[in-house]
Amino acid sequence: MxxxxxxxxxxxxxxxxxxxxxxxxxxxxRNGQIPQLEIVQTSNQTLQEYDCDVVVCGGTLGIMLAAILQRQGWQVIVLEKGILQGRDQEWNISRSELVVLTELELLTPKELQEVIYTEYNPARVQFLHGEPLWVENILNIGVSPKALLAKLKEKFLTWGGKVFEHNACTTIEVYDNGAIAKTAKLTLKTRLILDGMGHFSPIAQQARQGRxxxxxxxxxxxxxxxxxxxxxxxxxxxxxxxxxxxxxxxxxxxxxxxxxxxxxxxxxxxxxxxxxxxxxxxxxxxxxxxxxxxxxxxxxxxxxxxxxxxYRQSPVRYPWGRILPIGDSSGAQSPVSFGGFGSMLRHLARLTAGINDALKQDCCDRHSLAKLQPYQPNLSVTWLFQKAMSVGVQQRCNPNQINDLMNAVFEVMSELGDDVLNPFLQDVVQFKGLAKTLPRVNFKTVLPLLPTLGVGTLSDWLRHYLSLGVYSSGYHLSKKLPPTVDFRMQRLREALKYGSGNDFERENETT
Structure with missing residues (x-):
C-alpha cells in the first residue's frame, strides 16, 4: 500500500x-472523453402556464441568487442533486468581498460574523530564492460553507422559496416563452433557468460540444x-x-x-x-x-x-434562450483561480440586478441573456499569466524560469504599492496596474518565455490588453451619462465596469 x-x-x-x-x-x-449529454432540447411551441419564475439547477452557489430573487418577489425553485449543504472546508475570502451579502440584505452584520470561522494576518507571497512579501487583509477570512448555506437556505424557505433535494436536472426543453426543467421525479415549467451546476455542468458541456x-x-x-x-x-x-x-x-x-x-x-x-x-x-x-x-x-x-x-472562450455563450449559466458553469472567473466563491460574490449584485430586469422586461432570449455574462478583458488577459506559469509535456526550459518570472513581477508590484498589488492578488486585473507593471519587469526574465508562448498567444493577449484599456476609458465615460432603465444599455455599463476591474474600487470603498 x-x-x-x-x-x-x-x-x-x-x-x-x-x-x-x-x-x-x-x-x-485528458483523453478527450468528455461526456456530452444532450440535456437541452428546443421546441417551437409556447407554454400556457408556469410553476415558477426561476428554476435554479445547483444550489451550492445558486442559493445566493435564489434567495435574493425570491426576496424580490419572484417565485424560485432550487433543484439539487444531493443535499443542499456546504462542505466543512472553509472558503477563504477578503472581508471587503463579503460586504455584498449585507448590502443585498441576505445576512445581517451579526449573521455574517457568525459564518466567519477564522481570521488571520498577515499572508505571505514568496517564490524560490526570492524575498517574502507580506500582505494584510487579502483572503484572510475563513467562511464556513456549511454555516453560510444553512442560513441562506433557511431564509430562502422562509421567504417562500422551494428546494427539491435529490432531484438532479436531467432534461430541459426550451420554448419561446419559457422552459421546462425535468428531474426523475418532477416537471417544472418556468420563465428562466439558472445553471449553477459548476465546472462539470452537463448544460455547459453540451454548449462547448465536448471541447x-x-x-x-x-x-x-x-x-x-x-x-x-x-x-x-x-x-x-x-x-x-x-x-x-x-x-x-x-x-x-x-x-x-x-x-x-x-x-x-x-x-x-x-x-x-x-x-x-x-x-x-x-x-x-x-x-x-x-x-x-x-x-x-x-x-x-x-x-x-x-x-x-x-477555456479561453469564456464566459461560455449558451446557444439557447431561457438558460443562463452562473458561477463556475459560466467560466466567468480568472483562469489562475480555482475558487468560484469569490467570483460569485463579486458578480452577485450585477447578476441580481440583471436577472431582475430580464424577468421584468422579458429579456430572456439568448442574445439578451448573453449580455449578463459578457466578455471581460480583465479576465481574458490573465490567460497569458496562466500560460507563463505552465510547462509543456515535452518542453525544455530553465528549471527556475517560472520562479524567476514571478519574483520579477511581484518585486515590481510591491514597489508600485497596494493600488497595484491588492487587486491582482484578488484576481482583479486593471489596466492602470498592468500599464505600470509591465514596462518595469526585467526583460531578461520574460525573453525565455517568448518562443514558448508563441506569436498567436502574444497577439491574442495584446488584443485583450488593448480592450482592457478601452473598457477602462469607457467605464469612466459612462459614469457621466444619466441613469437608464434600458436593459441592454445598463448591461453595457456593467460590462465596462466589471470588464475593466473597476468593481474592485467600489468594494474597497465600503470598507
Whole structure:
C-alpha cells in the first residue's frame, strides 16, 4: 500500500474513494472523453402556464441568487442533486468581498460574523530564492460553507422559496416563452433557468460540444491539526524549481479545525499528464519541508483534491434562450483561480440586478441573456499569466524560469504599492496596474518565455490588453451619462465596469 492509500484510509469520510472518482474523471478529460449529454432540447411551441419564475439547477452557489430573487418577489425553485449543504472546508475570502451579502440584505452584520470561522494576518507571497512579501487583509477570512448555506437556505424557505433535494436536472426543453426543467421525479415549467451546476455542468458541456479545456488547475490539499505555527498564511508560495514538467505552488490558511494547505499547479489536459493521486503523493512528500513539520505529528481531518478546467472562450455563450449559466458553469472567473466563491460574490449584485430586469422586461432570449455574462478583458488577459506559469509535456526550459518570472513581477508590484498589488492578488486585473507593471519587469526574465508562448498567444493577449484599456476609458465615460432603465444599455455599463476591474474600487470603498 502506498503512502496516499495508507494515510487516506485512516481519515473519516472515505476520501480514497473520492480521489479515485476524481482521478477517473480527470483521466477521461485528458483523453478527450468528455461526456456530452444532450440535456437541452428546443421546441417551437409556447407554454400556457408556469410553476415558477426561476428554476435554479445547483444550489451550492445558486442559493445566493435564489434567495435574493425570491426576496424580490419572484417565485424560485432550487433543484439539487444531493443535499443542499456546504462542505466543512472553509472558503477563504477578503472581508471587503463579503460586504455584498449585507448590502443585498441576505445576512445581517451579526449573521455574517457568525459564518466567519477564522481570521488571520498577515499572508505571505514568496517564490524560490526570492524575498517574502507580506500582505494584510487579502483572503484572510475563513467562511464556513456549511454555516453560510444553512442560513441562506433557511431564509430562502422562509421567504417562500422551494428546494427539491435529490432531484438532479436531467432534461430541459426550451420554448419561446419559457422552459421546462425535468428531474426523475418532477416537471417544472418556468420563465428562466439558472445553471449553477459548476465546472462539470452537463448544460455547459453540451454548449462547448465536448471541447477539451485550454487550461487546467490541478489541486490537492488537506486540513490537519498539529502544526506548531498557525497564525499566518500563504497566498502563493513556491520552494522548488520546475518538477515533473510543472511548477508547484502552495497556499496555507489557518482554519477552525487546524491548518489548511494546498498544492496546486497549472498545466494543459495532455494525455501524458500525471494523476491526482500522483500529485497528492508529491504533496505528502513535500509538506514536511514546506511547513517544517513531520507527517507523523499531523492529525489529518480531511483531504481535498480536484481539477478546475478553464477555456479561453469564456464566459461560455449558451446557444439557447431561457438558460443562463452562473458561477463556475459560466467560466466567468480568472483562469489562475480555482475558487468560484469569490467570483460569485463579486458578480452577485450585477447578476441580481440583471436577472431582475430580464424577468421584468422579458429579456430572456439568448442574445439578451448573453449580455449578463459578457466578455471581460480583465479576465481574458490573465490567460497569458496562466500560460507563463505552465510547462509543456515535452518542453525544455530553465528549471527556475517560472520562479524567476514571478519574483520579477511581484518585486515590481510591491514597489508600485497596494493600488497595484491588492487587486491582482484578488484576481482583479486593471489596466492602470498592468500599464505600470509591465514596462518595469526585467526583460531578461520574460525573453525565455517568448518562443514558448508563441506569436498567436502574444497577439491574442495584446488584443485583450488593448480592450482592457478601452473598457477602462469607457467605464469612466459612462459614469457621466444619466441613469437608464434600458436593459441592454445598463448591461453595457456593467460590462465596462466589471470588464475593466473597476468593481474592485467600489468594494474597497465600503470598507
Amino acid at each position: 502506498g503512502q496516499v492509500q495508507e494515510i487516506l484510509s485512516q481519515v473519516n469520510g472515505n476520501p480514497l474513494k473520492g480521489l479515485q472518482f476524481a482521478d477517473q474523471r480527470w483521466s477521461q478529460w 477539451k479545456p485550454d487550461g487546467i488547475c490541478l489541486v490537492v490539499g488537506s486540513c490537519a491539526k498539529g502544526f506548531e505555527q498557525n497564525k499566518t498564511g500563504d497566498l502563493i508560495y513556491s520552494f522548488t524549481p520546475i518538477r515533473n514538467q510543472c511548477q508547484y505552488f502552495w497556499e496555507a490558511f489557518p482554519a477552525k479545525d487546524g491548518r489548511t494547505t494546498y498544492l496546486f499547479t497549472y498545466l494543459d489536459a495532455h494525455p501524458d499528464r500525471f494523476s491526482l493521486e500522483f500529485l497528492l503523493d508529491e504533496y505528502l512528500k513535500l509538506l514536511p519541508e514546506y511547513q517544517q513539520t513531520e507527517l507523523a505529528a499531523l492529525d489529518f481531518r480531511r483531504f481535498l483534491f480536484g481539477f478546475f478546467p478553464s
